[in-house]
Amino acid sequence: MTQQITHSELDEAVKRSPRKWVYLFSEGNASMRELLGGKGAGVAEMTNAGLPVPPGFTITTEACNGYYDNNQQFPDGVWEQAKAALAVVEKQTGKGFGSKENPLLVSVRSGAKFSMPGMMDTVLNLGINDETVQGLVALTGDERFAYDAYRRFIQMFSKIVLDTNPQDFEAVLERYKHEAGVQTDAEIPAADLKKLVAEFKQIAERASGQPFPTDVYQQLHKAIEAVFSSWNNKRAIDYRNFNKIPHTLGTGVNVQSMVFGNMGNNSGTGVAFTRNPANGDKKLYGEYLLNAQGEDVVAGIRTPSPISRLEQDLPEVYQQFQEIAQRLEKHYRDMQDLEFTVEKGKLYMLQTRSGKRNAGAAVKIAVDMVEEGLITLKKRSNALSLRRFISCFCPASTKPRRNVPSKKVACWPKV
Known part of the structure; x- marks a missing residue:
């Protein structure tokens, strides 16, 4: 567990750095999309609105750009501020990162200014190892849940951070399901999940040439680096090129305390x-x-x-x-x-x-929101480009002139 750091000491960590690289969710808002990314700005806005959001913090897009400017090394102060912010999250949750008794697990997610669904990387259940998993078992009384969280973490961390082949893990997972006579991952018994964790670690070690990391701070450091690196993976670059998104924006990294949807049928x-x-x-x-x-x-x-x-x-x-x-x-x-x-x-x-929507839905939503008093006519016109608006009213098909290539266009029939 980290040494407890007060909020004032977090501020001191910022003062010792060339700039503020890390924002607690409570410090951000919706207007900070460029700095915090869309996801970070969104969770900050929800946090400040009093909605039920798990505590966390965002490492800024500026830190991502600084990472590339610094030969893919964290700029001065990024890691220090991240650890200080994590200590605040420990206080907020009453849990300890790396604690054997009451472990804090976190997710590490990318979040750029513009939404890029599926293009960059996420790691869940980070902070789990052979010791903290026992704490999870003791806290929850649910051995199956704890080892399911562990095997998921190894699987995701290995794919995202260690760049292993995900099919190596899927093949073993399928074998365990077959041997247990079950159809879904959720039906694999706890005893088999324990064996699966050990086998997954062996796969990761063979693929990476090094033992699977058990130090929770090493796990976090490597995961943040991996999210920064995912900004320039091929699929992200291709997506930005196709959607005309600037390559200079960088991505934020959101570190958030885990909540678990795999704790039974009331989750x-x-x-x-x-x-x-x-x-x-x-x-x-x-x-x-x-x-x-x-x-x-x-x-x-x-x-x-x-x-x-x-x-x-x-x-x-x-x-x-x-x-x-x-x-x-x-x-x-x-x-x-x-x-x-x-x-x-x-x-x-x-x-x-x-939310993304098709052109017809965009018109209907805009019209409905004007009638509901949510937006004004000016807001509606700004929300719809002329091309999208016209596309909603074009006929479903037209008879082409001879020798002019054409194709049918599906359009919204009425609003």
Whole structure:
């Protein structure tokens, strides 16, 4: 566990540095997208609005650019400020990073100014090792959950940080499921997960040529470096080129205390839009999984349920989520794309951002929001480019002139 550092000592760490590289979620806001990235600005805004957000901090996009300017080494003060901010999170959660009794685990996520879904990297459950996993078992009384968190961490850390082949782990995972006679990861018994953890560490060691890191601060340092490095991976560069996003922006790194959606059937994780991004209807649109972590939703490991079914599975959570979704949409005056986790019946918000939508949905949402008094006509016109607006009213197909190549264009039939 780290030595406890007061907030004033965190401020002192900043004073000893050439600039402020790290912001607690409580120190940011929605206007700081360029500095904190979209994800960091979003969680900061939700934190300051009093919504249920797990504590954490953001390392700035300037630190990412400084990392590249400094021959891919942390600029002076970045690591010192990150450790000081982590100590504040320890106080906020009552947990200790690396503690054997009450371990703090964190997620490490990228977050640039402009949304780049799936282009950069995330590590969950960081801070777990052979000692802290025992603390998780003692705290939760759930050996299966603890070792499931451990194997997930090894799998993600190895892929993102150690650059190992994810198929090596998937093949072993499939073998264990087959031998246990189960269909899903969530059904693998605790005894098998223990063996799986040991085998996963061996795979990582063979692939990387070094023992899997057990020091939690080494884990964190390497994960932050990996997120910075992911800014310039090929898929991220290609995405920015295609979407005309400047390469000079850099990415923020969000370090956030973990909440767990894989603690039974009163836990889960999901993503949802405040309105339907395909047709603009004013109702929640998304999906979730019970007893799962975030990557399970996007990885297709199990078939998720539509968000409407959450009202049956966890009615109180669904009601609270609906209220938060409406509040965020009203606050931002735009359709929001939300990420959430439920831990033992308690809802936590992990992300909010303006949701992507097709052209027809954009028009319907804009018109509806004007009628609802959320936005003005001027705001609506600014929200819609002329090209998108015209595309909504073009015919579904046109008869081409001879020798002029053309194709059918699907358009929104009516608003």
